[in-house]
Amino acid sequence: MVELVLFVIFAICALFGAVTMVWARNPVYSALGLMLTMFSLAVFYVSNAGHFVAVVQVIVYAGAVMTLFLFVIMLIGVDKAEDRSETLPLQRPAALVLLALFAAGVLVAGARAWTTGYTAPGEAVNGTIEAIGSRLFDTWLLPFEVTALLLIIAAAGTIALAFFRGDGEEG
Amino acid sequence: MIVNQFLVLGALLFSIGVYGVLVRRNAVLVLLSIELMLAAVNINLVAFGAFVDDAAAAGQVFALFVITVAAAEVGIGLAIVVLIFRNRSSANVDELDLMKW
Incomplete structure (x- = not known):
């Protein structure tokens, strides 16, 4: 029961943050809305026994990534008015009709328990740092190492882009 | 335990x-929307990880990998946006028709 109440509260928070992100004229409000969504998602991870994932979500997403976004928004200016007119006249009503159909489909499907699978036999999944870490360095060792390679490539690429000048010269 | 709420x-x-992604024309807002899509996928991974018999913790480990990929993508993407803004004084994706024939 408590879980359901928490879910409803934070689902509303997450949806509010997401809609704010999409609709806000000011990009700073968009970034803050996404931050609210990320915090709400961390609550859902905890309610699904993903404690370590929740901590990573808050530190990496709500902390590092959103700070980076806010820095870039401040760098490239926040007061640019955005043109919201559509070039295709029928696009918006058609999109609304399709959205209504899709939402109805999702809600109807969600109202019936259509998820099947080999459900957990009593013992819940363990989401502590210890359990996740031992799995990460055991079963998922190769993907984990590939992730390290990916991060190094991303960091090197970012530095290379930062050094790039318009005339093609390095420095 | 019901996972439908999380899936919906x-x-x-x-x-x-x-x-x-489809509506906003500011490149930074497009990247923010992509972040939202990745996070929405993460809910499914973690919820199914708690729902099914997940001895290898695959759901949560894959959520971690998605977060890592998202962080790398944001680093590169924002560097590209800043570079484009420096060169063209605009982050509007409609004006970036350099590769359009």
């Missing part, structure tokens, strides 16, 4: 993210 929420958040 994930679908809604993903749809909002798709809408943001």
Whole structure:
């Protein structure tokens, strides 16, 4: 029961943050809305026994990534008015009709328990740092190492882009 | 334990993210919407990880990998946006027709 109440509260928070992100004229409000969504998602991870994932979500997403976004928004200016007119006249009503159909489909499907699978036999999944870490360095060792390679490539690429000048010269 | 609530929420958040990618013209806002889509997928991974018999913790480990990929993508993407803004004084994706024939 408590879980359901928490879910409803934070689902509303997450949806509010997401809609704010999409609709806000000011990009700073968009970034803050996404931050609210990320915090709400961390609550859902905890309610699904993903404690370590929740901590990573808050530190990496709500902390590092959103700070980076806010820095870039401040760098490239926040007061640019955005043109919201559509070039295709029928696009918006058609999109609304399709959205209504899709939402109805999702809600109807969600109202019936259509998820099947080999459900957990009593013992819940363990989401502590210890359990996740031992799995990460055991079963998922190769993907984990590939992730390290990916991060190094991303960091090197970012530095290379930062050094790039318009005339093609390095420095 | 019911996972439908999380799946429905994930679908809604993903749809909002798709809408943001399609509607917003500021490149930074497009990247923010992509972040929202990745996070919506993460809900599904973690919820199914708690729902099914997940001895290898695959759901949560894959959520971690998605977060890592998202962080790398944001680093590169924002560097590209800043570079484009420096060269063209605009982050409007409609004006970036350099590769259009």
